[in-house]
Amino acid sequence: MNRGMGDDERHDAPHDDATDELLAAVVAGDVERDDPRVAALPIERRRRLDALLRLQERLDEAADDERALLDEIDGVADGAAATRTGPVVLPGPRRLASTFWLRAAGVTAVAAGLLLLVQSLLPPEPAAPPGGGSLGGGQLGSEVAIELLAPRGAVDSFAPFQWRLADAPPLARYVLLIWDGSGPAPDSGGRPLIEREVDGTQWSPAAGDPPLPRRIAWRVDLRPLDGARQRGPVETAWRER
Amino acid sequence: MTSASPPADDAVPQRTALEELELVRRALAGDPAARTALSPYFAKVPRIVAALCRQSGTRLAPQDQEDVVQDCQTLLWRKLPDFAGRARLTTWLFRVVGLELKNALRRVAKRKKSLIAPDPGDREEPLSSADDPSRRLGTLAAEELLARLEPTPMEVVRRRHWEEQTFEEIATVLGMKVSQAKSLYYRALVRLHGFLTEPGAGGPRG
Numbered sequence: 001m002n003r004g005m006g007d008d009e010r011h012d013a014p015h016d017d018a019t020d021e022l023l024a025a026v027v028a029g030d031v032e033r034d035d036p037r038v039a040a041l042p043i044e045r046r047r048r049l050d051a052l053l054r055l056q057e058r059l060d061e062a063a064d065d066e067r068a069l070l071d072e073i074d075g076v077a078d079g080a081a082a083t084r085t086g087p088v089v090l091p092g093p094r095r096l097a098s099t100f101w102l103r104a105a106g107v108t109a110v111a112a113g114l115l116l117l118v119q120s121l122l123p124p125e126p127a128a129p130p131g132g133g134s135l136g137g138g139q140l141g142s143e144v145a146i147e148l149l150a151p152r153g154a155v156d157s158f159a160p161f162q163w164r165l166a167d168a169p170p171l172a173r174y175v176l177l178i179w180d181g182s183g184p185a186p187d188s189g190g191r192p193l194i195e196r197e198v199d200g201t202q203w204s205p206a207a208g209d210p211p212l213p214r215r216i217a218w219r220v221d222l223r224p225l226d227g228a229r230q231r232g233p234v235e236t237a238w239r240e241r
Numbered sequence: 242m243t244s245a246s247p248p249a250d251d252a253v254p255q256r257t258a259l260e261e262l263e264l265v266r267r268a269l270a271g272d273p274a275a276r277t278a279l280s281p282y283f284a285k286v287p288r289i290v291a292a293l294c295r296q297s298g299t300r301l302a303p304q305d306q307e308d309v310v311q312d313c314q315t316l317l318w319r320k321l322p323d324f325a326g327r328a329r330l331t332t333w334l335f336r337v338v339g340l341e342l343k344n345a346l347r348r349v350a351k352r353k354k355s356l357i358a359p360d361p362g363d364r365e366e367p368l369s370s371a372d373d374p375s376r377r378l379g380t381l382a383a384e385e386l387l388a389r390l391e392p393t394p395m396e397v398v399r400r401r402h403w404e405e406q407t408f409e410e411i412a413t414v415l416g417m418k419v420s421q422a423k424s425l426y427y428r429a430l431v432r433l434h435g436f437l438t439e440p441g442a443g444g445p446r447g
Contacts, residue, residue, distance in 0.1 A: 020427070023427065024423055024424055024426075024427035025423075027423075027426065027427050027430060028408060028423040028426065028427070030423075048434075051434055052427075052430045052431065052434060055430055055433060055434055055437075056402075056430065059383070059398065059402040060402055062383035062402075063383075063402045063403040063405075066332075066335070066383075066403070069292055069296075069335075070331060070332060070335055072292065073285055073288045073289060073292060073331075073335070074253070074285075074331065
């Protein structure tokens with residue numbers, strides 16, 4: 001047993017130093033992922049390797065996002081709100097160089113790539129889940145208590161779709177599904193009009209999305225970082241005009 | 242660096258990492274000119290706080306934003322001795338603020354007076370539970386995860402991903418064999434993955 005490994009290692013298939021060396025070599029880029037030696041590993045080890053490779057990608061993205069945000073922070077011209085900063089090094093009178101929010105100048109949020117960890121680190125799911133939806137496929141776990149905030153019932157406009165989940169697991173993402181409300185019930189296997197994986201708790205249709213019918217049913221599933229996707233509740237809404 | 246007075250604006254002069262480290266050391270030793278020269282760096286804290294809050298979707302009343310900024314600046318001064326010059330000072334400030342911001346927002350949330358109540362007609366993203374705004378800071382997960390590693394593995398990961406160094410470069414800088422650097426890196430990734438998947442995984446240790 002190798003010390004220093006995370007607790008999760010104890011739950012894996014038995015491993016040895018040779019396997020760890022091989023995985024370390026793949027992660028370091030010295031051995032290709034499709035090397036026959038990797039293919040010969042137990043599936044649990046290959047899945048773990050793939051998760052580590054995805055984690056590498058997300059770390060790269062997080063680093064890129066940080067650099068971009070730092071560039072933005074350094075590059076913001078604060079002439080309009082600049083003040084002599086004075087002795088801000090020392091705790092003292094509250095002085096702010098700016099009280100207005102930065103524009104989101106197209107800079108990717110720091111570590112936004114890590115929000116993709118949920119999708120990336122989960123193993124690919126082979127089949128469509130019951131109840132419709134094909135994104136990530138596979139059996140859905142038990143229902144999760146996501147609170148669907150809007151739209152609900154009669155509304156002027158569906159967007160933005162908003163939801164909330166108390167105590168959401170870290171780096172979990174959501175899968176939003178929207179059905180034609182005049183069609184079969186969402187849990188009857190009908191294919192959704194829209195299925196999107198979202199890293200926040202709201203979503204609005206984009207220009208390229210299909211138009212929504214007057215009446216819709218929608219659901220938000222939870223996709224934890226590791227583990228089965230969990231089905232959320234269904235809500236209906238309709239446009240009054 | 243020769244001027245003892247602050248620049249006309251809060252632009253940070255170009256300095257090398259070593260120069261920044263020396264600046265910090267002199268400031269900590271009580272050099273008034275050095276402390277003044279650090280002002281432009283700390284002047285970025287409001288922008289950092291604003292940017293991080295924006296990304297997390299957290300909206301703060303102006304007064305509470307001031308409180309958060311003040312808390313972060315106080316912490317930064319207290320943690321300044323930890324600055325080792327491994328990253329640029331602005332980057333270090335950014336990362337420390339990121340880790341502290343969650344705590345600062347918790348303090349604000351406890352007062353239950355700072356989160357701007359959404360207008361009934363406001364369709365902006367809903368605020369998180371007033372008791373736990375920190376969960377909105379998912380975008381800072383990278384810093385929180387790295388903070389849970391031991392220093393050397395964390396350094397290896399940072400150099401590999403944030404500084405895009407090769408293992409040969411990392412090994413040279415850290416004074417170890419290349420094979421050791423690769424092993425540390427692999428184990429660090431395993432640990433990070435474990436943190437992400439453990440029940441109740443969340444913020445940094447301690």
